[in-house]
Amino acid sequence: MHDTPSRRPLSHSVLEATKALLLVAVAFTCFGVLGPCGAILNYSVCCYTKHDMARLDLHHLEGAFKLYARRTGRLPPAGNLAVLVDAGVLETMAVDPWNNPYLFTVDGRQVKLWSHGADGRQGGEGQDEDVARTFEVDLPPR
Structure with missing residues (x-):
């Protein structure tokens, strides 16, 4: 007998893709918020007189x-x-x-x-x- 690979339902693939997009969105949001904070902290450390x-x-x-x-x-x-x-x-x-x-x-x-x-x-x-x-x-x- 020939086994066919099991297929996942389409809804499962859509759910996985949505999770991945959500993760990417959260990462970009964090970088967008924390990036300027890092720049400010770096500026304050390097700019001591x-x-x-x-x-x-x-x-x-x-x-x-x-x-x-x-x-x-x-x-x-x-x-x-x-x-x-x-x-x-x-x-x-x-x-x-x-x-x-x-x-x-x-x-x-x-x-x-x-x-x-x-x-x-x-x-x-x-x-x-x-x-x-x-x-x-x-x-x-x-």
Whole structure:
């Protein structure tokens, strides 16, 4: 006997085709909605200014100062961030986005960190504007 291949009813094929078209429509809708969101997120990440990056660096350096104080019971003397590298708190010497070292002063428990901006000199406007962060560090009791 000769077997004939089984055939699916036409309604089943139409149903499968409809499912496939629906899936394609959903995919295009998702790409249409999420595509611009991805572009916006990518734009916001790639378009940080150097001043924004310096502010972020200063925030991270604040954490390094607090860790140093927790480990040693004191703040580093004002001057060079190499003290934090020597203590193992920073892996490398931190420099600002203009490739200048960050500066800091210590007054009691208060630390002021700053960058002099693009020109490397105090003051200025625009790209030359200074970026600073001041914070207090809780020192452990002695």
